[in-house]
Amino acid sequence: MSTSKQDKNTTLMEQKHHDCIIDNTRIFFVWDFDHTVVNCNSDEYVPAKILGVKETTQLFLEYWAQHTNNWHKCVELVMEKAMQKARDQNQDEEKEIQKIAATMPYLMEVKNALEDIYKCQHQSHPDSERLKKEKEQCISNENQYEKDFQTNDIHQMILSDGNTYFIQSFLNGTEFYRYFNQGIITNIGTMESNESNTMKNFLVTPYAQNKPNGCPLPPKSQCPDNLCKTEALFRILKNSSHFYKSRSVNNTVITSRPKIVYVGDGGNDACPALHVLTSPKDVILARSGYKPIYVDLVKKPLDSGALTDEEAFSSLPPMNDSNSGGYGILPKFDSLKKKFDETPKCQIKVWKTGTELCSHINECLTSSFMSKNEEKDKFKISIEFE
Numbered sequence: 001m002s003t004s005k006q007d008k009n010t011t012l013m014e015q016k017h018h019d020c021i022i023d024n025t026r027i028f029f030v031w032d033f034d035h036t037v038v039n040c041n042s043d044e045y046v047p048a049k050i051l052g053v054k055e056t057t058q059l060f061l062e063y064w065a066q067h068t069n070n071w072h073k074c075v076e077l078v079m080e081k082a083m084q085k086a087r088d089q090n091q092d093e094e095k096e097i098q099k100i101a102a103t104m105p106y107l108m109e110v111k112n113a114l115e116d117i118y119k120c121q122h123q124s125h126p127d128s129e130r131l132k133k134e135k136e137q138c139i140s141n142e143n144q145y146e147k148d149f150q151t152n153d154i155h156q157m158i159l160s161d162g163n164t165y166f167i168q169s170f171l172n173g174t175e176f177y178r179y180f181n182q183g184i185i186t187n188i189g190t191m192e193s194n195e196s197n198t199m200k201n202f203l204v205t206p207y208a209q210n211k212p213n214g215c216p217l218p219p220k221s222q223c224p225d226n227l228c229k230t231e232a233l234f235r236i237l238k239n240s241s242h243f244y245k246s247r248s249v250n251n252t253v254i255t256s257r258p259k260i261v262y263v264g265d266g267g268n269d270a271c272p273a274l275h276v277l278t279s280p281k282d283v284i285l286a287r288s289g290y291k292p293i294y295v296d297l298v299k300k301p302l303d304s305g306a307l308t309d310e311e312a313f314s315s316l317p318p319m320n321d322s323n324s325g326g327y328g329i330l331p332k333f334d335s336l337k338k339k340f341d342e343t344p345k346c347q348i349k350v351w352k353t354g355t356e357l358c359s360h361i362n363e364c365l366t367s368s369f370m371s372k373n374e375e376k377d378k379f380k381i382s383i384e385f386e
């Protein structure tokens with residue numbers, strides 16, 4: 001039939017554009033890793049612990065000039081030097097790398113925020129018992145659709161342009177692993193032995209294997225080829241039964257998804273904030289402030305382990321116009337607004353310290369626990385699944 005193609009297209013359009021309800025009682029926390037979960041860049045921190053900050057910085061500059069726009073190739077080459085030095089010092093290079101990655105610095109208040117979310121998942125939030133009772137009453141009165149919602153429907157994952165090797169070594173070496181029940185999306189980092197098993201190489205396989213990588217931003221502003229966090233996040237939402245829940249009511253497909261709370265600092269976190277966090281209920285927790293640079297890092301031994309805000313920030317100059325090289329996410333929003341008039345539809349909350357982040361996270365948790373059925377936000381979004 002000549003209409004079959006048209007029917008198919010119509011169905012696809014309907015699937016792409018239908019009402020989506022944000023269920024404010026469900027939350028999906030998405031965490032960037034570098035300068036967010038940890039208070040450093042793992043790709044630089046790990047080799048710098050062996051080679052020193054000065055040599056690591058020089059090597060990255062040198063390799064970046066040779067392999068422009070291929071950051072992870074530069075990481076492989078810098079790691080080759082670091083692992084050679086570890087072998088020269090009669091260390092087991094693989095164990096040494098794991099040990100260093102496990103001691104990356106993090107803000108204690110960031111850990112507290114993760115812990116608060118974890119407690120909420122497990123129903124020990126101060127408000128949870130009262131709200132659980134309210135919810136049970138609500139379920140007995142409301143329609144079937146309500147039964148899909150539970151007050152502890154809270155999930156967390158890491159979405160990072162780092163690599164699995166450094167991130168997993170950190171999570172395994174600390175108590176952080178249990179927080180991320182939805183796992184890690186990032187590039188694959190592996191240690192591979194040579195044929196005679198006398199030395200190991202560190203390799204990074206990009207998350208995205210195909211070009212284009214699906215980034216919705218206009219050319220020249222797009223995410224790097226190896227990872228567009230918009231594409232990756234849509235893939236996660238689509239492939240897990242935890243997130244989009246669809247049901248047909250009077251021949252209309254109604255889909256719900258959780259509120260997304262996204263924590264990040266980088267320019268590549270702006271893309272999903274614009275294209276996935278399309279509800280005013282969603283929240284981007286954007287890091288701002290002074291980002292340590294080379295001159296700050298060579299002054300003293302690299303930090304490791306848990307840091308109070310005071311320990312992390314007291315040695316850094318305040319952010320001002322003369323040192324405006326801060327975190328990338330807010331400048332990326334500004335540039336996308338100027339160039340393409342794209343502005344986030346979600347709420348933007350800015351954090352500089354771990355204490356500020358922890359306070360924002362608790363606001364998000366409390367507002368979700370307190371939300372009532374009538375507060376649900378119904379709006380049209382474009383779900384572009386391939």
Ligand SMILES: [Zn+2]
Pocket residue numbers: 214215216217222223228229230231271272
């Ligand atoms: Zn993108």
